[in-house]
Amino acid sequence: MTVAAMGRPPKFTRQSSPEGVRLSLSGDWTLVASHRLEEESRRIVEEARGDRLIVIDLAQVSQLDTAGAWLINRARHDLARRDVAVALEHVRPEYSTLLEEAHYRAFDAPARPNFNVIFVLLSDLGQSTVDALHEFYRGVSFLGELVSSMIYVASRPHRFRLTSLVAQIELIGFRSVPIIILINVLVGGIVAQQGIFQLLKFGASSYTVSLIGILVLRELGVLLTSIMIAGRSGSAITAELGSMKMREEVDALLVMGLSPIEVLIAPRVLGLIISLPILTFIADIAALFGGMIVSWWYGGISPVAFASLLKEAIALHTFLVGIIKAPFMALVIGLIASMDGLATKGSAESLGQQVTSSVVKSIFMVIVMDGLFAVFFASIDY
Amino acid sequence: MSSPSTNADGAVQQRQNRDVIISVRDLVVGFGDRTIVKGLNLDVFRGEVLGVVGGSGQGKSVLTRAILGLVPTRAGAIRIFGQDRDALAPTERRILEQRWGVLFQNGALFSGLTVKQNIQMPMRETRDISQHLMDELAMLKLELVGLGPDAADKFPSELSGGMVKRAALARALALDPELVFLDEPTSGLDPISAAEFDELIGTLQQTLGLTVFMVTHDLDSLYSICDRVAALAEGRVIAAGPLETLLESDHPWLKAYFHGVRGGRLTAARIEHKDEEWKPAPTTR
Numbered sequence: 001m002t003v004a005a006m007g008r009p010p011k012f013t014r015q016s017s018p019e020g021v022r023l024s025l026s027g028d029w030t031l032v033a034s035h036r037l038e039e040e041s042r043r044i045v046e047e048a049r050g051d052r053l054i055v056i057d058l059a060q061v062s063q064l065d066t067a068g069a070w071l072i073n074r075a076r077h078d079l080a081r082r083d084v085a086v087a088l089e090h091v092r093p094e095y096s097t098l099l100e101e102a103h104y105r106a107f108d109a110p111a112r113p114n115f116n117v118i119f120v121l122l123s124d125l126g127q128s129t130v131d132a133l134h135e136f137y138r139g140v141s142f143l144g145e146l147v148s149s150m151i152y153v154a155s156r157p158h159r160f161r162l163t164s165l166v167a168q169i170e171l172i173g174f175r176s177v178p179i180i181i182l183i184n185v186l187v188g189g190i191v192a193q194q195g196i197f198q199l200l201k202f203g204a205s206s207y208t209v210s211l212i213g214i215l216v217l218r219e220l221g222v223l224l225t226s227i228m229i230a231g232r233s234g235s236a237i238t239a240e241l242g243s244m245k246m247r248e249e250v251d252a253l254l255v256m257g258l259s260p261i262e263v264l265i266a267p268r269v270l271g272l273i274i275s276l277p278i279l280t281f282i283a284d285i286a287a288l289f290g291g292m293i294v295s296w297w298y299g300g301i302s303p304v305a306f307a308s309l310l311k312e313a314i315a316l317h318t319f320l321v322g323i324i325k326a327p328f329m330a331l332v333i334g335l336i337a338s339m340d341g342l343a344t345k346g347s348a349e350s351l352g353q354q355v356t357s358s359v360v361k362s363i364f365m366v367i368v369m370d371g372l373f374a375v376f377f378a379s380i381d382y
Numbered sequence: 383m384s385s386p387s388t389n390a391d392g393a394v395q396q397r398q399n400r401d402v403i404i405s406v407r408d409l410v411v412g413f414g415d416r417t418i419v420k421g422l423n424l425d426v427f428r429g430e431v432l433g434v435v436g437g438s439g440q441g442k443s444v445l446t447r448a449i450l451g452l453v454p455t456r457a458g459a460i461r462i463f464g465q466d467r468d469a470l471a472p473t474e475r476r477i478l479e480q481r482w483g484v485l486f487q488n489g490a491l492f493s494g495l496t497v498k499q500n501i502q503m504p505m506r507e508t509r510d511i512s513q514h515l516m517d518e519l520a521m522l523k524l525e526l527v528g529l530g531p532d533a534a535d536k537f538p539s540e541l542s543g544g545m546v547k548r549a550a551l552a553r554a555l556a557l558d559p560e561l562v563f564l565d566e567p568t569s570g571l572d573p574i575s576a577a578e579f580d581e582l583i584g585t586l587q588q589t590l591g592l593t594v595f596m597v598t599h600d601l602d603s604l605y606s607i608c609d610r611v612a613a614l615a616e617g618r619v620i621a622a623g624p625l626e627t628l629l630e631s632d633h634p635w636l637k638a639y640f641h642g643v644r645g646g647r648l649t650a651a652r653i654e655h656k657d658e659e660w661k662p663a664p665t666t667r
Contacts, residue, residue, distance in 0.1 A: 346539020349494030
């Protein structure tokens with residue numbers, strides 16, 4: 001800090017005379033030297049405690065701000081409580097208005113309830129259980145609303161928002177293609193490389209192709225795509241809807257007699273449901289391609305051999321198992337993203353929380369769904 | 383509220399002192415191929431309330447933002463507290479910025495913080511103050527702007543429009559600035575709240591010895607608290623001075639502004655009752 005900003009520190013001197021005690025204040029009684037200021041005001045109270053009458057002389061005070069005025073007033077108040085009469089002298093007119101405005105008043109801190117830790121823990125646990133159940137209930141009812149509004153729109157095709165749907169498919173589907181291809185080529189390659197290295201120990205490196213084919217088509221393609229889309233598009237949907245909620249745009253739709261679900265959410269969810277299977281298909285191809293390249297490189301399996309081995313290893317249902325899951329994943333991502341978006345409250349912080357929670361929840365749910373599907377397909381032997 | 387006469391007297395004294403707090407010389411500001419402020423000159427004197435008026439898109443906000451350093455200038459000089467901001471080192475500039483407070487049009491309270499935390503934000507970030515004193519000062523500032531203690535722990539989204547403005551003013555005053563920028567302080571308030579807010583600004587200005595730079599559309603504010611008014615049109619100051627001189631100006635925009643349908647009614651009423659002291663209307667039972 002510069003010298004100018006530091007100014008003259010606040011201080012006071014004490015003089016006892018037959019008429020009484022005089023405290024002469026001097027320097028800048030401003031917030032810049034806040035600790036010094038508090039210390040001085042405390043000392044005023046301390047030094048004048050025993051006296052019957054003191055005079056606080058402000059003649060030498062070069063600057064006074066709200067903080068200074070407040071602390072002088074607080075000291076006066078503390079002294080008055082100890083039966084010390086205090087008089088102010090040489091108060092400049094502008095200081096007197098300030099001292100008047102900043103007169104002492106008690107600000108009662110609201111009593112902070114003192115809870116037992118175990119009590120708080122249990123109540124938090126109960127609260128989050130109830131919240132989770134509420135969330136589930138809200139999810140189901142939201143799904144119901146969404147389905148009913150889709151049925152409503154289906155019965156009135158002219159109300160169908162084709163432009164909006166196409167825009168969403170472009171945003172969610174088309175623009176994700178490069179990143180989906182990239183990560184799936186890489187993951188396909190990585191699985192192939194590990195497969196070759198591990199299976200080589202049994203002299204069965206050609207089984208790598210079966211490994212890649214089944215793993216990618218049944219699980220990895222759809223899972224990676226869903227997770228990517230949950231992070232990429234789910235977050236975007238939550239943020240978009242959240243900021244629309246914050247700026248009362250959602251309320252504007254409601255008062256126009258339009259349903260936000262029909263106008264905002266249906267095109268997004270439908271866009272997801274259409275895009276995700278297509279992206280999953282692209283992901284499957286990309287991962288198989290990545291696997292083929294790596295098998296050729298490390299395992300010496302030529303693309304022709306790869307293709308014929310792949311043809312033996314997989315059937316149409318292998319591919320279908322993966323692709324069937326995609327629309328369900330899309331629905332889960334869309335539901336969670338829209339619900340969290342609409343649950344945004346007024347603050348920027350809340351928007352951030354909702355986006356985080358949307359992404360975390362949808363990735364979690366995508367994996368849980370994948371597990372449920374695995375159990376289901378195993379039990380029907382598909 | 384201060385009567386207009388003391389305000390005018392004060393303004394006369396200050397003009398004699400001519401202690402210039404903000405001086406803008408030949409300022410040019412533009413975006414892309416549009417030039418918005420074209421060679422603007424303006425002085426703000428210590429202790430005065432300057433009202434800046436002008437039609438939409440005439441450069442009021444851009445001027446304010448240029449003075450605050452939020453938009454780059456193309457030419458000209460802005461001196462604040464006698465210092466050329468562009469020539470200052472970053473630390474000096476930060477000290478300069480702590481000497482002013484800004485009330486943005488929509489409050490710009492931090493939405494993730496409570497009102498009290500909003501007010502304490504500048505104190506916490508720029509000064510080393512004990513938490514106890516910060517709490518007391520925040521509550522004091524809240525009272526000064528006319529908000530009750532129950533507003534302290536509310537979040538900005540829980541406040542009404544008028545309360546947001548008051549809370550934002552309390553934050554602008556957190557460090558006891560010498561200079562306060564108010565961007566349309568009464569816009570969006572009902573006439574009663576707007577009058578109260580004007581009164582509040584007047585009282586605080588007198589109590590804390592503030593210099594106020596106020597962008598406004600509100601004719602009532604101009605009449606009740608402004609010592610001087612600067613009118614902006616086409617990127618220049620077309621007139622600056624006490625309101626009376628502006629009323630007599632024959633610039634077409636000023637004529638339309640003060641003597642148009644809305645302004646005319648108010649101007650006539652004000653001139654008619656100029657010498658009468660304002661009294662509350664008798665209440666009927």
